[in-house]
Amino acid sequence: VMSKAIRHMGRVAALGCIACRMLGHGESVAAVHHIREGRIARNDFLTIPLCPEHHTGTHYSVHMRKRQLFDLLGIESEFDLLAETLELLES
Numbered sequence: 001v002m003s004k005a006i007r008h009m010g011r012v013a014a015l016g017c018i019a020c021r022m023l024g025h026g027e028s029v030a031a032v033h034h035i036r037e038g039r040i041a042r043n044d045f046l047t048i049p050l051c052p053e054h055h056t057g058t059h060y061s062v063h064m065r066k067r068q069l070f071d072l073l074g075i076e077s078e079f080d081l082l083a084e085t086l087e088l089l090e091s
Contacts, residue, residue: 005044015088017051018081035078048081
């Protein structure tokens with residue numbers, strides 16, 4: 001039996017990269033990134049879909065160049081990406 005968390009993360013990944021969508025690049029293959037803002041504990045429901053470039057890439061990614069990515073997207077935090085992700089899941 002698949003857990004609710006695993007099903008949720010599968011649905012998140014299936015959306016494609018949230019940053020690519022926001023930049024108008026359309027859908028792209030994505031992996032799940034766990035939100036790491038402030039003192040939030042790792043939670044499988046607080047996840048966003050990101051392509052390799054926006055996840056771990058060297059130019060605009062949450063792991064390597066978070067501020068540059070956020071500036072490019074016009075957002076303040078990973079929670080802005082989470083809100084976009086949740087909105088897409090509900091549509």
